[in-house]
Amino acid sequence: MTTPVRRHRGGAMQDRPAGWARNPLTEFDQLLSEMSGLMESTVGGTVPAVAWTPLADVTESDDAFQVEIELPGVKSKDISVDANGQELVVTGEIKEKERKGVLRRSTRRTGAFEYRLRLPGELDTEKIDAHMSGGVLTITVPKAEAAKPRHVEISDRSESTESSG
Known part of the structure; x- marks a missing residue:
């Protein structure tokens, strides 16, 4: 069995697409989406969604950790925050909007997300505040x-020893 080969004019290798350099994970996300659709069509039913991880900043002060x-x-x-010992788990889902017409392009993240963080030291999980x-x-998360x-x-x-002698 032979494998098809793509030939380019002039025999030169084609450069990377212009958009690739801006966000290298875009193609990976598209591939995951296509694979998920393929699995769903092959296996049938719903396949567990691949969770993505949102961007976050973690700062530490003398008395607490702050996660943004x-x-x-x-x-x-639509968000759940759970603390178990030193681990903080934030989960949820961004539901896709119901649209009228044909969606021509979509780059916004949808579906299940999960952010896990293991914090060092002893934590006071009873006094965690989220807003x-x-x-x-x-x-x-207070220490x-x-x-x-x-x-x-x-x-x-x-x-004190010199003055008493």
Whole structure:
């Protein structure tokens, strides 16, 4: 069996597409989408959706960790935040809009998403705070009292022993 070969004019290799350099993961996302559709048509029924990971920033202060996750267009009721020991798990789904007409191009992410983070040290999971503002989910995870840094004052004992003698 022979494999078809694509020939180019002038025999030169074709350069990468212009859009490839801007976002190399676009082609990978399209491939995953096509593979998911192929699996669904082959196996039948629904295939578990491949979860994507949203962009996030994690900062640490003396008393807490703050996680900011970009979730534009997601309602807070469609997000679940779970803490188990040192692990923080944020899951949810961006539902695809019902559209009229033919969709010519779509680059917005839809479907299930998951963000997992393992934080160092002891955490106070009872006091975790989460709120949505401007498409950004901000989660504050306080450190446990034992894990917080503590400043220790140094006393000078040489002065007290000299004055008593």
